[in-house]
Amino acid sequence: MKQTLTDIIQEALKRAQQQGALKLETQPVITLEIPKDKNHGDLATTVALTMAKAEGKPPRKIAEIIIANIQDEEGIIGRTDIAGPGFINFVLKQDRWRRTLFAIDDQGQEYGLKDVGRGEKVQVEFVSANPTGPLHVGHGRGAAVGDALANLLAAVGYDVQREFYINDAGRQVRLLAQSLHARYQQLLGNNVPFPEDGYHGEYIAEVAQEFLKAHGNVYRDKPFEECSEIFGDFGKEAMLADIRTDLEAFNVRFDHWFSEKSLLADNSVQRSIEELKQRGFSYEQDGALWLKSTAFGDDKDRVIVKKDGDYTYLATDIAYHRNKLSRGFRQLVNIWGADHHGYIPRVQAVIQAFGHPKDSLHVLLVQLVSILRHGQPVPMSKRAGTFVTLRDVVQDVGADAARYIFLTRRSDSPLDFDLDIAKEQSRENPVYYVQYAHARIASIFREAEARGIAVPKREAVQLDLLDLAEEQNIIKALAAYPEMIEEAALSYEPHRVTYYLQDLAGMLHTYYFKHRIIDAENEARTVARLFLMKQVKTVLQSALKLLGVSAPEKM
């Protein structure tokens, strides 16, 4: 809808220029928006205001020129007004809006999909939790955001890959192995000391039990250094299996699991460091090797290889991002916990050091989640091992509610997750509110069927019977759906979908309450209204699907 009108205005500008009425030395950007106030029409543009200075004419005068040059061949514009300082307000013909319903009916679940991505490859890397313990709610939020964003990008035509980066090299895995080894010895009656920074969680003892079952007491009394690898591998595999299970239960699936260790095994860390040297973005100093990240705006340069010859975390990250770039992605998106924000400049420096534009990597930060129970925050401490796991939450409130609630805030903003509200079946719980709208429509169709009324075919529908204000509102919301998808995808803001859904669901509830869909006295109207309901149901379903939330027929 916006696009069509933009083209019409574009044509009008061109015509005005040919007549000499406008100079158009610089091409103005035509933005159309849906005014908040209904008195300002269906769509409004501010071009006349933005052009005023360059043209040296008062904006209202420019607006007049534009309007005079508009040729509306398809006949979609009902009225144009100049308002205020120079807004041009368009009222579209009712019929134009209503035809959206036919489009939805034709396209079904395809409605709203676009191809702005043109099949280009993008990657979303998210969760990427250390395989040293269960996923907690923060990971859950990252998973919900990443998965929804990936869905959105796919919906606008990108070829999306979802990737999980496994931090299976380095200190954490060693600590995991040590912790596991200690618990194992304790199970066998050896009172060995537990590593100081070890993982204290209950789950380690459980894994130790599994280890005992698998290997018996073969490693009893064996010093850790002689068997660190087997404990590390066992622990890592057990944790990864748990992570996969939890993600599965949360309806998140990855296309690719990428191992950090593999970067060391195939020498790509070495090779990337070599390449950095050749490109002149690393240097040696104080016995260490440094990345010249200040060349790209970082506060200070960063160590890649330590004095003792070990790689830093950044070293594998350099190799990892080089690997990502080599896979031909047009755009990389990393979803990180907000506490890692200080890391962004150096990774963007890496990207640039390899000759790619800074913005080929976009880091989306996800803020903290606090869990509330009975209105009180549940204390969480990673050190003490008392964090609320994703599994707990999913078992408690269900995957749908959890996913939806994780997406009810901008990812940038901290989130209070109230377990009681998430279970509540009321207006306060947004996921029920939206799902109920869908179930309600399903119920109407069940009722219609019981009365022998079939789901209407478009040929049988008289759209002009949909003339109530509530019906107009709904139709306009449905027409705005494709633009919402595109904006949410391109701005990496999946939360817009939840707001849209709540809006649409609200309109549906209002309409439902005020008017009867099935009217035994008026068959034609019943058919038209059922047709409208069918399209609302389709859009609710597709939007929920983008969020990875189910659209139930009954609740």
Added chain:
RNA sequence: GCGCCCAUAGCUCAGUUGGAUAGAGCACCAGACUACGAAUCUGGGGGUCAGAGGUUCGAAUCCUCUUGGGCGCGCCA
């Protein structure tokens, strides 16, 4: 100390990328089932958009400063 993010109704948050009279939900008050699902709906009050300057036709939105919060600043990961 330096850097990043943030400050919008009593509370939790949106705000169409600089547009017209700043919006929802909760809470509070008053109402609606002989009804296709009341898990719903209708109405009401409630604001110096933290503060002060600036940019311009126009600012919650952009710039500077101040105040108040969160996070990050290791040859840890």
